[in-house]
Amino acid sequence: MTGSALTGGKDGRPAPGIRRRAAALLHRRPRLRLSLLLSAPLAWLVVVYLGALAAIFLTAFWTTDVFTGEVVRQFTLANFQTLLDEPVYRTVALRSLGVAAAVTLIDTAIGFPMALYMAKVARPRHRPYLVIAILAPLWAAYLVKAYAWRVMLSQGGLLDQVLGPFGLSSPGYGLTATVIVLAYLWLPYMILPLYAGLERLPDSLLDASGDLGARPLRTLRSVVLPLVFPSLVAGSIFTFSLSLGDYITVKIVGGRSQLLGNVVYDNIGAANNLPFAAAVATIPVVVMLGYLAAARRTGALREL
Amino acid sequence: MTLSPAARIALRVVMFLGLAVIYVPLLVVLVNSFNADSAFGWPPPGFTGRWWSQALHNEGAREAVLTSVKAGLGATAVALVLGSMAAFAVSRYRFFGRETVSLVVVLPIALPGIVTGIALSNAFQVVLKPLGIGLGLFTVIVGHATFCVVTIFNNVLARLRRTGTSLEEASADLGADTFQTFWHVTFPALRSALLAGGLLSFALSFDEIIVTTFTAGPGAQTLPIWIFSNLFRPNQAPVVNVLAAALIVLSVIPIWIAQRLSSGARGVA
Numbered sequence: 098m099t100g101s102a103l104t105g106g107k108d109g110r111p112a113p114g115i116r117r118r119a120a121a122l123l124h125r126r127p128r129l130r131l132s133l134l135l136s137a138p139l140a141w142l143v144v145v146y147l148g149a150l151a152a153i154f155l156t157a158f159w160t161t162d163v164f165t166g167e168v169v170r171q172f173t174l175a176n177f178q179t180l181l182d183e184p185v186y187r188t189v190a191l192r193s194l195g196v197a198a199a200v201t202l203i204d205t206a207i208g209f210p211m212a213l214y215m216a217k218v219a220r221p222r223h224r225p226y227l228v229i230a231i232l233a234p235l236w237a238a239y240l241v242k243a244y245a246w247r248v249m250l251s252q253g254g255l256l257d258q259v260l261g262p263f264g265l266s267s268p269g270y271g272l273t274a275t276v277i278v279l280a281y282l283w284l285p286y287m288i289l290p291l292y293a294g295l296e297r298l299p300d301s302l303l304d305a306s307g308d309l310g311a312r313p314l315r316t317l318r319s320v321v322l323p324l325v326f327p328s329l330v331a332g333s334i335f336t337f338s339l340s341l342g343d344y345i346t347v348k349i350v351g352g353r354s355q356l357l358g359n360v361v362y363d364n365i366g367a368a369n370n371l372p373f374a375a376a377v378a379t380i381p382v383v384v385m386l387g388y389l390a391a392a393r394r395t396g397a398l399r400e401l
Numbered sequence: 402m403t404l405s406p407a408a409r410i411a412l413r414v415v416m417f418l419g420l421a422v423i424y425v426p427l428l429v430v431l432v433n434s435f436n437a438d439s440a441f442g443w444p445p446p447g448f449t450g451r452w453w454s455q456a457l458h459n460e461g462a463r464e465a466v467l468t469s470v471k472a473g474l475g476a477t478a479v480a481l482v483l484g485s486m487a488a489f490a491v492s493r494y495r496f497f498g499r500e501t502v503s504l505v506v507v508l509p510i511a512l513p514g515i516v517t518g519i520a521l522s523n524a525f526q527v528v529l530k531p532l533g534i535g536l537g538l539f540t541v542i543v544g545h546a547t548f549c550v551v552t553i554f555n556n557v558l559a560r561l562r563r564t565g566t567s568l569e570e571a572s573a574d575l576g577a578d579t580f581q582t583f584w585h586v587t588f589p590a591l592r593s594a595l596l597a598g599g600l601l602s603f604a605l606s607f608d609e610i611i612v613t614t615f616t617a618g619p620g621a622q623t624l625p626i627w628i629f630s631n632l633f634r635p636n637q638a639p640v641v642n643v644l645a646a647a648l649i650v651l652s653v654i655p656i657w658i659a660q661r662l663s664s665g666a667r668g669v670a
Contacts, residue, residue, distance in 0.1 A: 116578075116580060117578060119580075120578035120579040120580050120581075121578065123579045124573075124578065124579050127494070130494075130579075131490055131494045131496060134486045134487075134489050134490040134494075135486070135487070135490045135502070137482065137483055137486055138483040138486050138487035138490075138502075138506070138550065139487075139502070139505075141479075141483055141546075141547070141550075142483075142505045142506065142508075142509075142547070142550070143505070145521075145524070145543065145547060146505075146508070146509055146517075146520075146521075146547050147505065147508075148524065149520040149521050149523065149524035150516070150520045152520065152523060152524055152527065153516075153519055153520040153523050153524075156523060207415070207419055210411075210412050210415040210416070211415060211416050211419045213412060214412040214413060214415065214416040215416070217404075218404065218409055218412050218413065219416075227416075229656055230420055230423075231420075231423070232656060232659075233652060233653070233656050234423050234424070234427060234652075235604070236604050236608075236652030236655055236656060237427055237648055237649045237652045238607075238608050238624075238625060238628075238645070238648045239608050239610065239625070240610060240625050240628050240629055240632070240645070241427075241430060241628075241645040241648050241649060242426060242427070244430070244628075244632060244641070244645055245426035245427060245429050245430045245645070246426055248426075248429055248430070248433065249425075249426055249429055255425075255429060281422070281423075281426070284419075284423070313404050313405065313408060334511055335510075338510075338511055338512065338513055339513070339514075341513050342512075342513020342514050342515040342516060342611070343513075343611075344515065344611070345610055345611065345629065349632065358513065358515045358611075361515050361519065362515065365519060365522075365615075371519075371523065374519060375519065375523075378515065378516045378519060381512070381513045381515075381516060382512055382513075382516055385511060385512050385513065389504070389508075389511055393504070398503060398504065398507060399503075
């Protein structure tokens with residue numbers, strides 16, 4: 098103990114020589130610092146995640162033995178051939194894309210005015226509370242919210258009672274219900290990036306536009322939209338991707354309609370055909386990689 | 402923005418209608434957890450606290466909550482370490498492939514959960530099974546950590562960009578070594594960002610069901626999985642209602658903490 102006290106550092110606490118030497122080494126060699134910093138996260142993400150992704154795509158080119166259900170490790174394009182040949186898969190893929198696009202559009206249409214109100218109309222003092230009001234439901238579980246909608250959409254449920262006097266009724270369980278519930282679930286993911294983008298937008302720019310004679314709609318189109326576009330794309334990555342892969346909401350309120358997620362799920366569970374499930378899963382991945390590549394050009398990835 | 406009074410009113414109406422739509426379903430679940438009728442009827446014929454005490458004593462639900470907490474804590478711990486390291490590298494160094502690192506960090510949440518789920522599940526079966534490690538809590542933590550890294554990464558990155566390096570340089574000028582500077586200067590500046598990111602990461606893990614379904618196996622049942630497997634069982638409906646309501650009520654806590662954090666951080670900055 099006395100030994101270490103004698104070599105104590107300036108702050109009076111023991112500073113073992115090895116630590117000092119390591120610190121000096123790290124200080125002198127920024128490249129070493131960088132590679133130490135990158136090693137663990139990259140090892141995890143590249144080996145565990147990208148490795149797993151690569152493996153599953155390899156599997157998509159394999160097939161299963163019809164009799165034993167075992168995976169046959171032999172290169173074949175049969176799974177992709179089936180995807181192309183069977184009209185049902187084209188329908189499901191297009192339906193999933195349609196649902197994802199509809200959800201994204203609805204969330205943009207509702208989320209943009211809300212974010213605009215929060216960032217530019219509400220009093221600055223009230224803004225943090227509005228952000229909390231939008232954030233809070235994110236913490237209430239996904240299942241809870243989907244379940245709440247199942248209750249509201251049910252026959253004789255809240256929607257029926259609210260809409261009844263107007264001569265309307267609940268859409269019941271089906272594709273419409275799926276779109277409504279997904280749009281509800283992912284709305285905060287659209288509002289929050291939009292709000293962050295709008296809040297950063299200096300008021301002086303908007304005033305300048307007004308001073309130059311632009312009406313508010315013109316300002317919105319020529320100044321606000323181009324500047325918050327990356328935030329909008331960032332929000333849409335979430336709404337689009339989360340909708341594209343969902344199968345739980347479909348199971349809860351979707352009735353008999355199926356999305357890509359359900360096809361993948363059923364092929365892993367009931368059908369026990371992992372190679373085909375993997376082939377189906379390449380569809381959303383290819384779509385999302387294209388989306389991300391396009392989003393990257395707008396600078397949206399920095400807004401996530 | 403110089404908006405006409407009419408436009409302001411229109412925006413205000415959209416805002417409050419939007420908030421109403423966000424909160425009505427949650428209120429329906431809350432009210433329904435006190436519904437005297439065990440079947441879902443609206444409006445409820447009467448109120449009772451019976452289901453809450455029944456849920457409290459439900460063994461399966463209690464274990465599921467415990468599993469979810471363990472998974473959330475484990476995944477958050479891993480994500481805190483990995484996310485901070487990556488954020489430091491990206492914010493403080495210029496190197497080849499820097500943009501790619503950000504992309505790889507975002508990818509696990511930008512790709513649909515079902516893809517992450519089947520990819521990890523397949524990899525675990527191929528690599529871990531021969532080692533005698535089956536699907537369970539461990540694989541759930543690995544899966545969750547993979548997509549939680551991004552929340553820590555984003556929070557820490559934003560904080561590092563805002564604080565800059567001048568304080569650290571001052572610390573080095575005053576004779577502190579790399580570790581002392583980190584411990585006494587950098588880390589305190591990051592603390593609230595780490596806590597905020599950690600909360601978000603925990604919530605993400607606690608709520609996640611798709612990746613969990615594929616990585617949990619029969620051994621580790623998290624709360625979302627338990628709820629989902631009981632969702633369509635009529636005699637479990639009251640317990641599911643109560644759990645749902647409890648999750649809504651409990652969600653106030655992290656929001657409150659996060660709010661305290663952000664107001665505290667503003668005081669410092």
